[in-house]
Amino acid sequence: MNRELKLNENVVFGGKNPMVLIAGPCMIESEQLVMETAQEIKEITKKLQIPFVFKASFDKANRSSIFSSRGVGLEKGLEILSRVKKEFNVPVISDVHEVHQMELAGEVLDIIQIPAFLCRQTDLLVAAAKTDKVINVKKGQFLAPWDMKNILVKLKETGNDKILFTERGTTFGYNNLVVDMRALPTMKDMDVPVVFDATHSVQIPGGNGTSTGGNREFVPYLARAAAGVGIDALFTEVHPDPDNALSDGPNMIKLSNLENVLKPIVEIDRLVKKI
Structure with missing residues (x-):
């Protein structure tokens, strides 16, 4: 069993603690969208008794x-x-x-997320770890899960061991990702809590030419499978109107469907952890 990582009194990753939900729109499109989405997800997670961390990107640089x-x-x-x-x-x-964003970001964010494409950037990892915040590193689409050990060493050398690793699919040919569920226990064996990113795992990178495609209908299936393997958190991007979202719409969950998507995943999580 991997060790626990306590974010606050309500959110603890790892061990036999309930799966944490990390959710929100891909990008901050507007303050109104963020506030309305956060409120709705908060109500859903309170009802289902799921610890909740809100996610939205202030800049989609990739x-x-x-x-x-x-x-x-x-x-x-x-x-x-x-x-x-x-x-x-x-x-x-x-x-x-x-790197230059870290100091300001560290004043607000509870968890700093390193994007998958940047997961091997040493200066970025070190700067993030030096904020002393929890660091969530998304495993690069180009990396084998055991290669995350080198990233772990880079972070721990700063003295920060508050680390999460996220599985988000692996490149398979052109414009396609696959999820190897073996990656989850492999990374757990590194003694870090593990997150499964269900929405980016169904992306079709560059599939629409000038934007990324996706198959959001497969999100519930992959999330259930990951919960069955054993995860400490589930990462999902959620939007009230994914078809008109400004980023990653094809793979985001529609907000009105979120509760029904989560219910069986929560049941599986509790069964696996014998909560």
Whole structure:
């Protein structure tokens, strides 16, 4: 069994603790969207008794096209996420792409997320770890799960051992990802809590030419399978209207469907952990 990582009194990753939900829209499109989505997810997770961390990116720096929307930016985004923390009393997480953003991001974020494409960037990892916040590293689509050991060493060398690893699929040929469920116990054996990213795992990178495609209908199946293997957190991107979202719409869960998607996953999680 992997060790526990306590974020606060309500959110503990690992051990036999209930699966944590990390959820929210892919990108901060507007303050109104973020606040309404956070409120709805908070109500759902309270009803289902799921610990909740709100996620939204202030800057999507790795869009397929230079013409794609990137979000509201660092300062405005952190301001909105700070409001989410205060009004809904939930921790917040966001992607951080550049070293110079770390200090400011660390003042607001409870968890700093390293995007999959950047998971081997040593300076970025070290800067994140030096904030002394919890660091969630998404396993690169190009990495074998056992290669995450090198990333673990980079982070721990700073003295920060508050680390999460996230599985989000592996590149399989062109414009396709597959999930190898063996990656979850492999990374757990490194003594870190493990997250399964159900929505990015169904992406079709670059599948729409200038944007990423996806198959959101497969999200519930993969999430249930991962819960059966054993996970400490489930990462899902959620939007009230995914078909008109400004980023990652094809793989996001529709907000109105979230409760029904989560119910069987929670049951599986409790069965596996004998909660």
